[in-house]
Amino acid sequence: xxxxxxxxxxxxxxxxxxxxxxxxxxxxxxxxxxxxxxxxxxxxxxxxxxxxxxxxxxxxxxxxxxxxxxxxxxxxxxxxxxxxxxxxxxxxxxxxxxxxxxxxxxxxxxxxxxxxxxxxxxxxxxxxxxxxxxxxxxxxxxxxxxxxxxxxxxxxxxxxxxxxxxxxxxxxxxxxxxxxxxxxxxxxxxxxxxxxxxxxxxxxxxxxxxxxxxxxxxxxxxxxxxxxxxxxxxxxxxxxxxxxxxxxxxxxxxxxxxxxxxxxxxxxxxxxxxxxxxxxxxxxxxxxxxxxxxxxxxxxxxxxxxxxxxxxxxxxxxxxxxxxxxxxxxxxxxxxxxxxxxxxxxxxxxxxxxxxxxxxxxxxxxxxxxxxxxxxxxxxxxxxxxxxxxxxxxxxxxxxxxxxxxxxxxxxxxxxxxxxxxxxxxxxxxxxxxxxxxxxxxxxxxxxxxxxxxxxxxxxxxxxxxxxxxxxxxxxxxxxxxxxxxxxxxxxxxxxxxxxxxxxxxxxxxxxxxxxxxxxxxxxxxxxxxxxxxxxxxxxxxxxxxxxxxxxxxxxxxxxxxxxxxxxxxxxxxxxxxxxxxxxxxxxxxxxxxxxxxxxxxxxxxxxxxxxxxxxxxxxxxxxxxxxxxxxxxxxxxxxxxxxxxxxxxxxxxxxxxxxxxxxxxxxxxxxxxxxxxxxxxxxxxxxxxxxxxxxxxxxxxxxxxxxxxxxxxxxxxxxxxxxxxxxxxxxxxxxxx
Amino acid sequence: xxxxxxxxxxxxxxxxxxxxxxxxxxxxxxxxxxxxxxxxxxxxxxxxxxxxxxxxxxxxxxxxxxxxxxxxxxxxxxxxxxxxxxxxxxxxxxxxxxxxxxxxxxxxxxxxxxxxxxxxxxxxxxxxxxxxxxxxxxxxxxxxxxxxxxxxxxxxxxxx
Ligand code: FES
Ligand code: FES
Numbered sequence: 001x002x003x004x005x006x007x008x009x010x011x012x013x014x015x016x017x018x019x020x021x022x023x024x025x026x027x028x029x030x031x032x033x034x035x036x037x038x039x040x041x042x043x044x045x046x047x048x049x050x051x052x053x054x055x056x057x058x059x060x061x062x063x064x065x066x067x068x069x070x071x072x073x074x075x076x077x078x079x080x081x082x083x084x085x086x087x088x089x090x091x092x093x094x095x096x097x098x099x100x101x102x103x104x105x106x107x108x109x110x111x112x113x114x115x116x117x118x119x120x121x122x123x124x125x126x127x128x129x130x131x132x133x134x135x136x137x138x139x140x141x142x143x144x145x146x147x148x149x150x151x152x153x154x155x156x157x158x159x160x161x162x163x164x165x166x167x168x169x170x171x172x173x174x175x176x177x178x179x180x181x182x183x184x185x186x187x188x189x190x191x192x193x194x195x196x197x198x199x200x201x202x203x204x205x206x207x208x209x210x211x212x213x214x215x216x217x218x219x220x221x222x223x224x225x226x227x228x229x230x231x232x233x234x235x236x237x238x239x240x241x242x243x244x245x246x247x248x249x250x251x252x253x254x255x256x257x258x259x260x261x262x263x264x265x266x267x268x269x270x271x272x273x274x275x276x277x278x279x280x281x282x283x284x285x286x287x288x289x290x291x292x293x294x295x296x297x298x299x300x301x302x303x304x305x306x307x308x309x310x311x312x313x314x315x316x317x318x319x320x321x322x323x324x325x326x327x328x329x330x331x332x333x334x335x336x337x338x339x340x341x342x343x344x345x346x347x348x349x350x351x352x353x354x355x356x357x358x359x360x361x362x363x364x365x366x367x368x369x370x371x372x373x374x375x376x377x378x379x380x381x382x383x384x385x386x387x388x389x390x391x392x393x394x395x396x397x398x399x400x401x402x403x404x405x406x407x408x409x410x411x412x413x414x415x416x417x418x419x420x421x422x423x424x425x426x427x428x429x430x431x432x433x434x435x436x437x438x439x440x441x442x443x444x445x446x447x448x449x450x451x452x453x454x455x456x457x458x459x460x461x462x463x464x465x466x467x468x469x470x471x472x473x474x475x476x477x478x479x480x481x482x483x484x485x486x487x488x489x490x491x492x493x494x495x496x497x498x499x500x501x502x503x504x505x506x507x508x509x510x511x512x513x514x515x516x517x518x519x520x521x522x523x524x525x526x527x528x529x530x531x532x533x534x535x536x537x538x539x540x541x542x543x544x545x546x547x548x549x550x551x552x553x554x555x556x557x558x559x560x561x562x563x564x565x566x567x568x569x570x571x572x573x574x575x576x577x578x579x580x581x582x583x584x585x586x587x588x589x590x591x592x593x594x595x596x597x598x599x600x601x602x603x604x605x606x607x608x609x610x611x612x613x614x615x616x617x618x619x620x621x622x623x624x625x626x627x628x629x630x631x632x633x634x635x636x637x638x639x640x641x642x643x644x645x646x647x648x649x650x651x652x653x654x655x656x657x658x659x660x661x662x663x664x665x666x667x668x669x670x671x672x673x674x675x676x677x678x679x680x681x682x683x684x685x686x687x688x689x690x691x692x693x694x695x696x697x698x699x700x701x702x703x704x705x706x707x708x709x710x711x712x713x714x715x716x717x718x719x720x721x722x723x724x725x726x727x728x729x730x731x732x733x734x735x736x737x738x
Numbered sequence: 739x740x741x742x743x744x745x746x747x748x749x750x751x752x753x754x755x756x757x758x759x760x761x762x763x764x765x766x767x768x769x770x771x772x773x774x775x776x777x778x779x780x781x782x783x784x785x786x787x788x789x790x791x792x793x794x795x796x797x798x799x800x801x802x803x804x805x806x807x808x809x810x811x812x813x814x815x816x817x818x819x820x821x822x823x824x825x826x827x828x829x830x831x832x833x834x835x836x837x838x839x840x841x842x843x844x845x846x847x848x849x850x851x852x853x854x855x856x857x858x859x860x861x862x863x864x865x866x867x868x869x870x871x872x873x874x875x876x877x878x879x880x881x882x883x884x885x886x887x888x889x890x891x892x893x894x895x896x897x898x
Contacts, residue, residue, distance in 0.1 A: 223832060223843055283766040285754075635835070679877065679879035
């Protein structure tokens with residue numbers, strides 16, 4: 001008899017026959033001289049797994065998804081099923097395993113997982129969910145492996161398992177001074193049955209998690225140019241493809257003349273695909289030159305032709321109820337009698353948010369080679385599982401015949417998570433026309449800015465009546481924004497408003513979302529809906545505090561107490577204490593505060609801001625974070641720093657505008673981002689916590705815009721009604737060196 | 739057209755259109771992919787290499803304009819033997835966990851090497867001036883700044 005991972009007991013014979021409903025068991029095996037420990041799918045005919053892996057080579061035996069690979073020389077390889085795009089997930093996941101295994105962290109290596117649904121489940125990276133999803137499985141795997149080593153040593157030395165201790169990859173029996181490394185015990189350990197319910201450490205027993213020793217392992221290759229990204233893939237005979245896209249979304253190709261393009265040395269082929277005209281050449285420079293020489297005409301009739309200014313005006317009308325009947329709003333939170341009109345004198349505001357590009361440092365790219373029904377791909381894919389299926393579909397083959405090599409991505413910020421995987425599909429459509437030669441699809445920065453996807457433009461309308469104590473009594477809120485998903489009621493636009501602790505004192509709450517359909521492609525953007533809801537809620541709350549004549553920190557404190565929002569209260573107090581909230585600053589400087597919950601993590605930020613000719617200068621940001629058990633404090637701080645820089649770029653400059661259906665921005669000269677000279681000094685303070693760990697790749701982004709806006713409000717008395725704060729400014733650009 | 743370039747101390751013969759940006763010659767023809775494309779118009783610094791020891795944006799240098807000037811890329815600058823500045827900087831980058839996605843970092847290191855060669859003891863303003871042409875979308879700027887100060891200190895103390 002064995003226990004499954006719900007603690008349910010199942011019979012071995014039944015398990016072997018594949019009749020049990022349980023799918024995952026911890027398994028161990030010796031392979032190629034290394035001990036593998038991981039999860040075994042005992043029920044491989046599970047529909048989703050079968051479908052997603054159809055056509056794969058070793059589908060039949062029931063796939064094994066190793067998480068740990070221990071070599072005879074003591075090296076411990078830990079398999080990372082998540083996409084690494086800078087967020088440091090690989091080190092966090094590895095530390096969880098290493099902690100329970102008591103491995104030597106210096107000997108831990110991180111191996112990318114193969115894309116395999118039946119072994120690793122759905123592989124997708126988003127919503128800062130990596131740590132939360134894998135926490136339990138990884139701990140159990142690590143602990144099971146440790147138990148196998150303990151059992152092996154106990155039987156070799158003829159002592160009780162309880163007398164054995166493990167530390168830094170060494171198993172020892174202190175009373176007889178005997179010791180052995182993982183490597184020494186490998187073969188014996190492999191003969192042990194992995195326990196299904198291994199004893200896990202209590203958080204106070206952690207020796208690695210939460211220490212500065214947990215550091216990312218890829219810094220050296222990334223500092224010497226040795227790290228390989230998709231852009232760097234070079235294969236014999238490879239062609240580089242660039243695509244001329246329609247200047248308007250949804251514009252169809254009318255005709256093209258490729259005679260001049262084909263005359264460019266190095267150009268090999270030109271043909272139309274669903275998204276435009278592809279130019280293939282022996283190298284990037286020739287492909288780009290060939291594309292410049294193309295003459296293309298586009299149909300305008302079906303294309304999206306609205307301008308972003310028109311869209312903004314329309315959204316404001318929708319939110320104000322002046323364009324009724326055009327798109328129906330959905331109520332996402334309601335309490336009390338929202339039919340009754342709000343009493344006069346309520347606070348009212350609107351805030352406008354622009355479309356935003358992701359502008360990851362590495363532009364979109366993908367490499368694919370199609371050989372009959374066999375496909376090999378290289379990509380910084382986010383949603384490896386879905387990407388493999390899309391690739392297969394577009395190559396007219398089965399998912400199991402697609403080898404997807406997931407490479408590190410040079411940033412993404414959500415762009416590579418667009419559900420359509422547009423760039424990967426585009427690459428497949430080209431590659432299948434060029435049988436057997438590898439093709440690298442390359443997008444320039446201009447392609448990336450103009451061809452989507454974006455954080456959607458959003459409009460918030462908020463009206464709040466206060467009670468006699470100055471706290472919200474009646475809160476009306478209307479959000480207008482395109483939906484990122486075809487289903488789900490546009491919940492992504494409402495996250496950060498829904499269930500807000502600021503509604504606690506209100507007897508009437510009415511929150512609505514209107515989700516117009518437009519031809520402008522939108523997707524997840526680092527922190528998703530929080531990228532606009534945090535600004536709205538936190539900037540509104542400062543204005544309510546001003547109305548009530550109270551200090552913004554005090555006002556929040558009281559509301560959090562009444563709401564029982566203890567974790568918000570915790571980060572608020574920490575940020576205030578560490579930033580010197582309430583103490584005087586030099587003339588012309590003010591502090592701004594914002595507190596927000598994003599994907600289960602809580603972040604408070606206090607920004608020190610001065611206004612020079614109306615332009616905010618941010619010199620210091622103090623952040624307080626509660627993300628449950630902090631696995632890698634250094635990486636949490638890094639993500640907070642990076643999140644603030646990313647959020648500040650958007651708050652100050654980020655703005656994609658559309659005129660006559662055409663995107664107006666093209667590169668970093670008209671889509672400026674924060675550079676070295678504008679980066680504030682940042683301090684990150686992590687609250688001790690025993691809660692389950694939550695991700696930190698995104699939550700640091702959202703609070704910076706309202707923290708800066710609130711400081712500006714304190715300085716000038718004028719609220720911010722739209723982002724970016726410096727619309728149309730490109731002044732940050734310093735002269736290039738050459 | 740044929741060009742003879744001096745890349746990382748070696749003579750390399752390439753056949754290119756004269757207007758081809760040096761970046762694509764390095765990446766596609768010579769397979770030196772440490773220098774990255776990020777913007778193609780001297781806005782981001784991801785493609786920074788040294789021309790006669792001075793940092794340039796290789797995406798905006800036509801191959802025909804290089805002539806006999808010495809080109810050094812990240813591969814040689816941080817390879818062995820690396821100069822003292824490069825050694826101190828890569829050590830500071832690793833110890834300080836500077837990179838996130840890492841894509842901008844070869845350009846950052848190339849700009850930082852040039853800065854330290856010119857100003858062994860740079861002020862924050864010197865760093866702003868020398869490094870503001872290098873965008874990092876992961877915004878690792880504070881760690882880059884700290885890394886440059888650490889590297890400068892270790893060079894002064896002779897530790898590197
Ligand atoms: S690619 Fe050369 S400066 Fe951006
Ligand atoms: S580390 Fe990602 S762009 Fe700099």
